[in-house]
Amino acid sequence: MNEAEILNGKKAIEERYGPWTAHNFSLGKDIFTMKTEVAGDEVKLRRVAQIVSDVSNRPVGDLHILDLACLEGMYSIEFAQQGARVCAIEGRKANIEKARFAAQILSLSNVDFYQDDVRNLSEEKYGSFDVVLCLGILYHLNAPDLFSFLEKVFNVCRSFVVIDTHISLYPEESFQYNGRLYWGKTVLEHPPNTTVEEKQKKLWASLDNPTSVYLTHPSLCCLLTHVGFTSVYECHIPEEPEKPENRVTFLAIKGKNENLATCPQLQKNYAREFKEAFPQDNRKKVPSVRPGWRILGMLLPHRLKDLLKRILFSV
Numbered sequence: 001m002n003e004a005e006i007l008n009g010k011k012a013i014e015e016r017y018g019p020w021t022a023h024n025f026s027l028g029k030d031i032f033t034m035k036t037e038v039a040g041d042e043v044k045l046r047r048v049a050q051i052v053s054d055v056s057n058r059p060v061g062d063l064h065i066l067d068l069a070c071l072e073g074m075y076s077i078e079f080a081q082q083g084a085r086v087c088a089i090e091g092r093k094a095n096i097e098k099a100r101f102a103a104q105i106l107s108l109s110n111v112d113f114y115q116d117d118v119r120n121l122s123e124e125k126y127g128s129f130d131v132v133l134c135l136g137i138l139y140h141l142n143a144p145d146l147f148s149f150l151e152k153v154f155n156v157c158r159s160f161v162v163i164d165t166h167i168s169l170y171p172e173e174s175f176q177y178n179g180r181l182y183w184g185k186t187v188l189e190h191p192p193n194t195t196v197e198e199k200q201k202k203l204w205a206s207l208d209n210p211t212s213v214y215l216t217h218p219s220l221c222c223l224l225t226h227v228g229f230t231s232v233y234e235c236h237i238p239e240e241p242e243k244p245e246n247r248v249t250f251l252a253i254k255g256k257n258e259n260l261a262t263c264p265q266l267q268k269n270y271a272r273e274f275k276e277a278f279p280q281d282n283r284k285k286v287p288s289v290r291p292g293w294r295i296l297g298m299l300l301p302h303r304l305k306d307l308l309k310r311i312l313f314s315v
């Protein structure tokens, strides 16, 4: 395709579905979906691409990858350009048509875009995958969908999942699933009386659920182990300097539970429940000191003071 054809095709897509909103990538011939400089999620793409390359023990080109809620398709197209076979699911036509257009311009026949609700994910419908990308979608689901969705992700995953998500910094509300309690908070996606058309136009939001759930860091870790992942890691490098405090990238590996050769006393199902950071737990417990003791303390040489403190407060 020559430059004019790409530009005309892009213009037609933008007139119909609006401009690209976050996935800024090259369509060839020095034409970008958004801008020639960094303007969207390029730094997040670098992180995700590095994780996949570092963790998969095969060349990326040999992988079968699932991209959930793919938006405008940048992750799918990156991995397809690296030779992987990619299946992408996205709920909104306006997003998926941009992704399809880019794949066509770049002559990629190894990526398929399906317009569907990610809650319909199943092995029967989509097959199984070496790598699952679960980026920016978990926090758009409500309870209990978010829990059953992660079970479905586990079922279709053969090796590992990359999760990029918002978390709740405090345990404000509890949610029950399969007899267990998880903590987080409820977030508004669409105010009451929002019409179906208005919801469709909010290109980054949940499809239909008016609220969604952000889990806390400990609860998300617990949920990942409860659905069956054998180890979970948090990514810090490659860095994302602009990432907010309440956003994390997790790598969850579907391995096999190892038996310890040296410590059979540790039961196979040994698990320590993660501690939630309830606000009152954060207050430092300082033993109160009466004024008389304080004056005596000031007069004592500090070595003797240290010794007394150790005896009295067992520190």
Ligand SMILES: C[S@@+](CC[C@H](N)C(=O)[O-])C[C@H]1O[C@@H](n2cnc3c(N)ncnc32)[C@H](O)[C@@H]1O
Pocket: 022, 041, 068, 069, 070, 071, 072, 089, 090, 091, 092, 095, 116, 117, 118, 119, 134, 135, 136, 137, 140, 203, 204, 205, 206, 207
């Ligand atoms: C914040 S964007 C993130 C997209 C992309 N994965 C990324 O990380 O850049 C959320 C995307 O999820 C899509 N989405 C939300 N709920 C969905 C659902 N139930 N099924 C399919 N797509 C959904 C939205 O249309 C939007 O494209």
